Amino acid sequence: MATAPKVSKTDGKNNHDAADEQADKEQQEAIEQIDEVQNEIDKLNENASEEILKVEQKYNTLRQPYFKKRSDLIAKIPNFWVTAFVNHPQVSALLNEDDEEALQYLTKVEVQEFEDIKSGYRINFYFDKNPYFTNDMLTKEFHLNDTGDPSSESTAIKWNEGKDLTKKTNNGKQGKKRSHEDQESFFSWFGDHGDAGADELGEVIKDDIWPNPLQYYLASEIDEETGGDGG
Amino acid sequence: MATAPKVSKTDGKNNHDAADEQADKEQQEAIEQIDEVQNEIDKLNENASEEILKVEQKYNTLRQPYFKKRSDLIAKIPNFWVTAFVNHPQVSALLNEDDEEALQYLTKVEVQEFEDIKSGYRINFYFDKNPYFTNDMLTKEFHLNDTGDPSSESTAIKWNEGKDLTKKTNNGKQGKKRSHEDQESFFSWFGDHGDAGADELGEVIKDDIWPNPLQYYLASEIDEETGGDGG
Ligand SMILES: [Ca+2]
Ligand SMILES: [Ca+2]
Ligand SMILES: [Mg+2]
Ligand SMILES: [Mg+2]
Numbered sequence: 001m002a003t004a005p006k007v008s009k010t011d012g013k014n015n016h017d018a019a020d021e022q023a024d025k026e027q028q029e030a031i032e033q034i035d036e037v038q039n040e041i042d043k044l045n046e047n048a049s050e051e052i053l054k055v056e057q058k059y060n061t062l063r064q065p066y067f068k069k070r071s072d073l074i075a076k077i078p079n080f081w082v083t084a085f086v087n088h089p090q091v092s093a094l095l096n097e098d099d100e101e102a103l104q105y106l107t108k109v110e111v112q113e114f115e116d117i118k119s120g121y122r123i124n125f126y127f128d129k130n131p132y133f134t135n136d137m138l139t140k141e142f143h144l145n146d147t148g149d150p151s152s153e154s155t156a157i158k159w160n161e162g163k164d165l166t167k168k169t170n171n172g173k174q175g176k177k178r179s180h181e182d183q184e185s186f187f188s189w190f191g192d193h194g195d196a197g198a199d200e201l202g203e204v205i206k207d208d209i210w211p212n213p214l215q216y217y218l219a220s221e222i223d224e225e226t227g228g229d230g231g
Numbered sequence: 232m233a234t235a236p237k238v239s240k241t242d243g244k245n246n247h248d249a250a251d252e253q254a255d256k257e258q259q260e261a262i263e264q265i266d267e268v269q270n271e272i273d274k275l276n277e278n279a280s281e282e283i284l285k286v287e288q289k290y291n292t293l294r295q296p297y298f299k300k301r302s303d304l305i306a307k308i309p310n311f312w313v314t315a316f317v318n319h320p321q322v323s324a325l326l327n328e329d330d331e332e333a334l335q336y337l338t339k340v341e342v343q344e345f346e347d348i349k350s351g352y353r354i355n356f357y358f359d360k361n362p363y364f365t366n367d368m369l370t371k372e373f374h375l376n377d378t379g380d381p382s383s384e385s386t387a388i389k390w391n392e393g394k395d396l397t398k399k400t401n402n403g404k405q406g407k408k409r410s411h412e413d414q415e416s417f418f419s420w421f422g423d424h425g426d427a428g429a430d431e432l433g434e435v436i437k438d439d440i441w442p443n444p445l446q447y448y449l450a451s452e453i454d455e456e457t458g459g460d461g462g
Contacts, residue, residue, distance in 0.1 A: 026307060027307065027308050027309075030304045030305075030307040030308050031308065031445070031448075031449075033304050034301055034304045034305065034445050035445060037297050037300050037301045037304065038301070038443055038445055040297050041294055041297045041298075041301075041442070041443075042443075044290055044293055044294050044297070045290075045442070047290070048286060048287065048290035051286045051290075052283050052286050052287070055279060055282045055283050055286060056279065056283070059275055059276075059278070059279035059282075062275055063272055063275050066268050066271050066272045066275070067272075069268050070265055070268045070269070070272075073261045073264050073265045073268065074261075074265065076257060076258065076261040077258050077261050077262065078258075211272070211276070212269055212272075212273075214262070214265050214266060214269055217262075218262075
């Protein structure tokens with residue numbers, strides 16, 4: 001333990017008599033005792049964190065069968081996920097027209113938090129056979145290592161020839177009008193590991209869409225009624 | 232429940248045959264079932280929040296005797312709190328010289344989180360008899376009401392004549408040099424209810440100093456050794 005700091009303002013004397021020494025000693029003892037009490041408080045805080053983690057893990061497990069059932073039901077609804085994404089303002093802003101077409105083959109989304117929760121999560125995207133790439137699943141995974149440094153990794157997308165949506169010049173489709181010719185593709189996100197500690201799209205899917213995707217799927221109704229394209 | 236949104240992109244036909252109707256009906260049923268599953272997930276989420284709150288409350292209670300013991304020990308150390316505050320960069324920035332003198336009479340600080348935690352907290356400041364004001368306790372309290380709106384209230388400070396540190400022109404003390412003549416007083420914070428939802432000083436005391444005030448008290452040592460005023 002460190003010794004007590006001098007409190008010069010309230011003690012202008014430079015001589016150090018016996019009474020002073022006794023007071024210094026008592027203060028030093030008090031500091032050591034505070035330090036011991038603080039260790040007890042720190043232990044309680046650690047126990048509290050562990051218990052809260054166990055509650056979170058218990059409920060993560062309890063939620064799984066409902067997520068499974070929800071995925072099975074969602075699979076019965078064509079274009080569920082692309083509709084939910086298009087209706088989510090932040091995700092929608094990341095989608096160009098080609099992305100929206102490719103995402104019509106997205107049949108299932110899964111968010112998996114790792115067992116100790118604080119260490120990271122993974123998002124799995126399952127695709128039907130499609131003209132764009134040969135993978136049937138794309139995944140992006142976010143980790144915090146032991147020292148708290150974030151990193152991410154993801155599936156390499158096996159694009160079909162001329163179909164790589166992340167390469168603007170390869171988009172092909174001559175004659176098709178595109179209003180946002182130079183907009184980056186949603187699929188570029190899989191290869192972007194620049195901000196793994198605060199991946200905006202990853203966190204929107206995990207924290208906003210995954211807890212209740214139905215509300216975004218259904219939001220299109222409102223759009224159709226108030227806006228509407230008259231087609 | 233709302234009905235399924237039309238998925239016009241994948242269904243260009245306008246005629247609505249029997250097979251279409253059957254498919255629409257099945258999708259509508261799936262949506263209703265997703266809604267039911269979602270209600271179950273929502274219930275689990277509420278239960279999880281309640282259990283986590285109970286863990287937090289249990290540990291809040293378990294910590295109390297240690298906080299009490301710590302306060303008793305801190306009371307044996309003259310100028311503990313003013314030293315901790317001066318050594319905390321954010322709090323220190325709010326203290327002028329008069330504040331530091333008045334805070335030498337601060338003997339005890341208490342942070343109390345309300346039983347349901349999310350609804351707010353109170354900070355109590357206990358003072359020895361002092362030349363500045365007659366209160367022996369000043370408190371500031373932060374609430375979130377049922378609709379989530381924040382508010383704060385605090386003790387009215389009963390300043391002695393000519394001692395009101397929140398009124399610059401009343402500071403008195405002619406002939407005393409003040410390097411920051413027009414700096415606002417720490418004590419103005421008690422009367423400032425403008426940002427109750429994110430009170431910076433309140434949150435620094437609650438979340439940063441209160442969990443371990445000793446580390447800030449002791450930080451002065453380091454300052455003295457590396458800096459030092461040579462007096
Ligand atoms: Ca002395
Ligand atoms: Ca039809
Ligand atoms: Mg699903
Ligand atoms: Mg105390």
